Amino acid sequence: AAEISDDLTDILVTEEQIREKLSEVAAQVAVDYDGKDLLLVGVLKGAVMVMADFARALPMHAPMDWMAVSSYGTSTKSSGVVQIRKDLDTDLHDKHVLIVEDIIDSGLTLHWLLENFASRGAASIEIFSLLRKPDAAKVEVPCKYVGFDIPNDFVVGYGLDYAERYRNLRDVAVLAPHVYA
Template identity: 55%
Template sequence: MHGSSHADPGSTPDGVATPLTTLVTSDDATPAGEGWDPGAVHGYPGELSAMLIPAQALQAKIGELARAVAADHTLESPPLLICVLKGAVIFVTDFARAMPIPSELEFMAVTSYGSATSSSGVVRILKDLDRDITGRRVVIVEDIIDSGLTLSWLVKNLATRGPAAIDVVALLRKPEAVKVDVDVRYVGFDIPTEFVVGYGLDYAERYRDLPFVGLLGEHMYR
């Protein structure tokens, strides 16, 4: 995995900036084969073509992201983590536990209409927040950013509710797929535009339970 500096850098004790975002390419994936099947032990034999980001790397990165978000927190009230259902559930629970300061959790579910390639797609809220966010620092917790269209709409919607600040933390981002510019302050990994599953990411509601991010075999969706 290669260092990259797409997100705001953190800093080391000696004051040297360190990139928060790690660039992961297809070359970093560990392909299945020679008796090794990354999905088999979790009940998905023969379905994944490779492991892209191991569980240990995910947890280490989540710790980095949590410390960075906490270091930037200046309000007396704790940050309000808004999890976008369903994909970010696993990420947000590990993220909240890795935070060195208290945080509070809220959940939203949204769905987008129109074609995936259309920026005019309408977004509808399926589950809204349970509380007022006026004066709070809101941290939207996303599992993955691809087009950015729904996230862009969500940021604008929440901004109308009077929060003190809105930040976005995303575990994964597909830079080549982004269609709209969204200010994402904290990004864990920039990944290729391949079909990824695991750690909350699904295909037909399967694979969310994998502890790592893997590549789904083409034979499973084509």
């Protein structure tokens, strides 16, 4: 029978490496946001796994809200056209917002989101992205906390999908070209 592992080439980041990185970043965020009114904003759907594990690594109150935006559809390339599928429930006024993302690829999603958030009265807005692809950047995004810089391959797992599949993999892996060719 066909196995999911047949669709993958290299494992880029393991479950264990992710766990260690999340606890490092959480320790830094706990220091940086000490005494501040922190709000985590997860970007659905990719950030679900990062948010779940990162929030539980934080030794402080960390309310979470969610924005659902999508720019990829079923393609492997960002369209650059970002759609809001679900807006925040929370008023950002005076909140210290930390956007939680799975990956910065072209940067278009977060560039758009930062502009969208800019007029909502937050006390501060920063980004934590578990992954970033420096070689894929079309626009520079100021990202305060980065987990791993990775090569410009199409990666899946730990929230990242191809056509809604592979989000439930525990590791981050490179998708074999035969899957999307």
